[in-house]
Amino acid sequence: xxxxxxxxxxxxxxxxxxxxxxxxxxxxxxxxxxxxxxxxxxxxxxxxxxxxxxxxxxxxxxxxxxxxxx
Amino acid sequence: xxxxxxxxxxxxxxxxxxxxxxxxxxxxxxxxxxxxxxxxxxxxxxxxxxxxxxxxxxxxxxxxxxxxxxxxxxxxxxxxxxxxxxxxxxxxxxxxxxxxxxxxxxxxxxxxxxxxxxxxxxxxxxxxxxxxxxxxxxxxxxxxxxxxxxxxxxxxxxxxxxxxxxxxxxxxxxxxxxxxxxxxxxxxxxxxxxxxxxxxxxxxxxxxxxxxxxxxxxxxxxxxxxxxxxxxxxxxxxxxxxxxxxxxxxxxxxxxxxxxxxxxxxxxxxxxxxxxxxxxxxxxxxxxxxxxxxxxxxxxxxxxxxxxxxxxxxxxxxxxxxxxxxxxxxxxxxxxxxxxxxxxxxxxxxxxxxxxxxxxxxxxxxxxxxxxxxxxxxxxxxxxxxxxxxxxxxxxxxxxxxxxxxxxxxxxxxxxxxxxxxxxxxxxxxxxxxxxxxxxxxxxxxxxxxxxxxxxxxxxxxxxxxxxxxxxxxxxxxxxxxxxxxxxxxxxxxxxxxxxxxxxxxxxxxxxxxxxxxxxxxxxxxxxxxxxxxxxxxxxxxxxxxxxxxxxxxxxxxxxxxxxxxxxxxxxxxxxxxxxxxxxxxxxxxxxxxxxxxxxxxxxxxxxxxxxxxxxxxxxxxxxxxxxxxxxxxxxxxxxxxxxxxxxxxxxxxxxxxxxxxxxxxxxxxxxxxxxxxxxxxxxxxxxxxxxxxxxxxxxxxxxxxxxxxxxx
Numbered sequence: 001x002x003x004x005x006x007x008x009x010x011x012x013x014x015x016x017x018x019x020x021x022x023x024x025x026x027x028x029x030x031x032x033x034x035x036x037x038x039x040x041x042x043x044x045x046x047x048x049x050x051x052x053x054x055x056x057x058x059x060x061x062x063x064x065x066x067x068x069x070x
Numbered sequence: 071x072x073x074x075x076x077x078x079x080x081x082x083x084x085x086x087x088x089x090x091x092x093x094x095x096x097x098x099x100x101x102x103x104x105x106x107x108x109x110x111x112x113x114x115x116x117x118x119x120x121x122x123x124x125x126x127x128x129x130x131x132x133x134x135x136x137x138x139x140x141x142x143x144x145x146x147x148x149x150x151x152x153x154x155x156x157x158x159x160x161x162x163x164x165x166x167x168x169x170x171x172x173x174x175x176x177x178x179x180x181x182x183x184x185x186x187x188x189x190x191x192x193x194x195x196x197x198x199x200x201x202x203x204x205x206x207x208x209x210x211x212x213x214x215x216x217x218x219x220x221x222x223x224x225x226x227x228x229x230x231x232x233x234x235x236x237x238x239x240x241x242x243x244x245x246x247x248x249x250x251x252x253x254x255x256x257x258x259x260x261x262x263x264x265x266x267x268x269x270x271x272x273x274x275x276x277x278x279x280x281x282x283x284x285x286x287x288x289x290x291x292x293x294x295x296x297x298x299x300x301x302x303x304x305x306x307x308x309x310x311x312x313x314x315x316x317x318x319x320x321x322x323x324x325x326x327x328x329x330x331x332x333x334x335x336x337x338x339x340x341x342x343x344x345x346x347x348x349x350x351x352x353x354x355x356x357x358x359x360x361x362x363x364x365x366x367x368x369x370x371x372x373x374x375x376x377x378x379x380x381x382x383x384x385x386x387x388x389x390x391x392x393x394x395x396x397x398x399x400x401x402x403x404x405x406x407x408x409x410x411x412x413x414x415x416x417x418x419x420x421x422x423x424x425x426x427x428x429x430x431x432x433x434x435x436x437x438x439x440x441x442x443x444x445x446x447x448x449x450x451x452x453x454x455x456x457x458x459x460x461x462x463x464x465x466x467x468x469x470x471x472x473x474x475x476x477x478x479x480x481x482x483x484x485x486x487x488x489x490x491x492x493x494x495x496x497x498x499x500x501x502x503x504x505x506x507x508x509x510x511x512x513x514x515x516x517x518x519x520x521x522x523x524x525x526x527x528x529x530x531x532x533x534x535x536x537x538x539x540x541x542x543x544x545x546x547x548x549x550x551x552x553x554x555x556x557x558x559x560x561x562x563x564x565x566x567x568x569x570x571x572x573x574x575x576x577x578x579x580x581x582x583x584x585x586x587x588x589x590x591x592x593x594x595x596x597x598x599x600x601x602x603x604x605x606x607x608x609x610x611x612x613x614x615x616x617x618x619x620x621x622x623x624x625x626x627x628x629x630x631x632x633x634x635x636x637x638x639x640x641x642x643x644x645x646x647x648x649x650x651x652x653x654x655x656x657x658x659x660x661x662x663x664x665x666x667x668x669x670x671x672x673x674x675x676x677x678x679x680x681x682x683x684x685x686x687x688x689x690x691x692x693x694x695x696x697x698x699x700x701x702x703x704x705x706x707x708x709x710x711x712x713x714x715x716x717x718x719x720x721x722x723x724x725x726x727x728x729x730x731x732x733x734x735x736x737x738x739x740x741x742x743x744x745x746x747x748x749x750x751x752x753x754x755x756x757x758x759x760x761x762x763x764x765x766x767x768x769x770x771x772x773x774x775x776x777x778x779x780x781x782x783x
């Protein structure tokens with residue numbers, strides 16, 4: 001199913017977050033959509049959570065790296 | 071998802087049927103015209119089977135063969151349904167797919183069948199050709215979830231599944247809730263939120279551990295609080311579910327009790343019966359008294375005076391006349407006896423014994439004696455009559471007056487007795503209908519249930535209050551943890567991971583909250599607009615039945631009417647309104663959720679006529695506003711359903727085709743197809759046309775134009 005409404009509302013909600021680095025809010029929304037899409041990929045709960053962790057850690061590491069650069 | 075075309079082979083009577091679907095945004099409607107028994111439901115089942123396999127078919131259809139019942143036993147038949155469609159994935163990328171589900175069936179005797187393993191292929195059509203999509207079932211399930219098949223594929227005869235009282239309130243609420251959750255992505259979000267929360271907790275714990283003993287200990291406390299909050303949330307959820315179940319039970323018992331009480335209050339009825347019984351005795355006694363007095367009145371002289379007045383008065387006159395003439399009372403016998411004793415006549419002649427003169431006087435005396443007896447009687451009668459007449463004249467009321475009064479009394483008593491008897495019978499009959507034991511049982515049960523509800527509400531309140539206290543405690547613990555973390559050195563990477571995880575968690579929580587609140591409300595409002603438009607009602611119409619519809623907090627679809635009353639969707643809504651309500655719900659939900667999926671409805675306009683019919687077709691086939699998502703509607707319609715909406719179909723239908731069945735020749739079909747077994751054939755005739763395949767005997771009545779050709783698809 002299309003997550004059009006989720007993307008729309010998540011985009012609005014992202015405006016409430018701190019923009020830790022430029023484009024951070026958009027990255028958070030994309031990360032959420034990536035995480036939600038894991039549900040249709042046939043993973044077990046454990047596998048899904050592992051991958052969710054990977055998505056979050058990857059985003060955080062990118063943000064941390066950007067911050068270090070700045 | 072947008073359907074492009076379908077090809078069905080050997081599914082029921084659909085031996086070789088191709089259907090093309092309209093993909094026009096301005097004409098989103100595809101019409102499949104078919105009369106009863108001409109393959110509409112088979113086509114619906116073929117599409118359901120293609121997407122979901124046997125699980126997609128209704129229970130009663132699963133055991134039956136998929137092939138035509140005319141297929142000879144023992145002959146293998148390959149059944150195949152191919153559907154080509156476009157689909158937009160979650161990342162917004164559009165792709166074309168071809169789905170092919172097939173199975174070989176070997177029909178046995180009757181409906182027994184040997185069905186081999188089904189095969190499902192999903193091909194992604196790319197420039198270079200076709201790519202096989204693996205885990206086709208799972209991918210299709212994601213594109214068009216099986217639990218939502220009632221939304222995408224609707225049988226018009228069973229459109230009220232979201233509002234019907236044939237299932238329990240809980241099941242109905244659950245169906246509405248699940249559908250909303252699925253289409254608004256609430257379920258996906260909740261699972262995603264749990265996944266992110268689990269990662270967030272792990273990262274928070276890792277960061278705290280890295281900070282040393284103090285932060286570890288604070289994190290441990292925070293973790294315990296979180297666990298307690300989760301436990302309380304689960305407890306509150308269970309209590310809410312229990313309360314809903316209790317509320318449903320209470321409504322059921324209340325309804326039953328009210329129905330029993332509607333007959334009448336038992337105590338009141340008993341009192342009424344007692345009162346009426348006493349009245350009955352009183353009126354019976356009055357009636358007897360009247361009768362008794364009537365008997366006495368008839369025995370009374372007054373009655374004689376009344377019935378023989380003329381004769382009595384005439385007799386009295388005669389007697390008075392005799393008296394006037396001194397014939398009565400008579401005295402001559404005593405005089406004659408004296409004269410005989412003195413032996414001397416009145417004329418002073420001697421009357422010696424043995425003399426002839428004396429013999430004459432003696433004869434005269436004897437003669438007078440005979441006359442005297444009558445005279446005495448007449449005298450007596452004269453006096454008695456005079457006395458009786460005096461008594462009668464002295465009466466205060468005549469016999470007639472008394473009789474009239476008595477008759478009034480008697481009639482009143484008799485009528486009152488009959489009325490009391492009638493009321494008594496009704497009351498006794500009513501009392502017989504009341505199951506006293508059941509009334510008592512229900513009253514006791516309801517009282518116990520009320521106590522249980524109150525108790526559960528208290529527990530729920532306590533759980534919520536505890537949760538609020540814990541939430542405050544948690545805030546404090548988190549604040550302390552953050553302060554402690556500041557005092558120690560935590561790896562920037564670890565802290566960032568934890569903070570990013572928290573950002574994601576906050577974002578998903580916020581999104582969920584908005585969708586659960588605002589968007590469910592939007593579905594409710596849109597459903598109201600669509601429903602009121604279809605039924606042609608407005609809250610201000612005093613003569614209108616409906617003032618609005620809405621989805622309440624418990625996910626019930628509620629129909630409101632004047633005076634703040636709710637209508638029972640089963641008993642107070644006609645078939646057309648039930649269809650309108652279900653379609654309004656489906657349309658509103660798909661519109662608000664921006665779901666791009668086909669809506670296929672078999673026979674949607676049965677039981678719908680007039681203005682409601684045209685407004686319903688107008689609403690469900692209206693192209694989307696330019697800023698909204700476009701959609702696709704497929705309606706399976708009979709000629710009767712099409713009648714009066716032809717112009718709307720002219721405007722909205724991008725494609726119309728017709729299905730006909732050979733079995734209808736010669737009764738309904740005009741031309742024979744020269745086939746030796748029953749089958750369904752499609753043709754390209756639209757709702758205003760017919761050809762040598764689909765022409766029917768009564769087409770003229772529908773204003774259908776005949777094309778003298780076989781318009782094969």
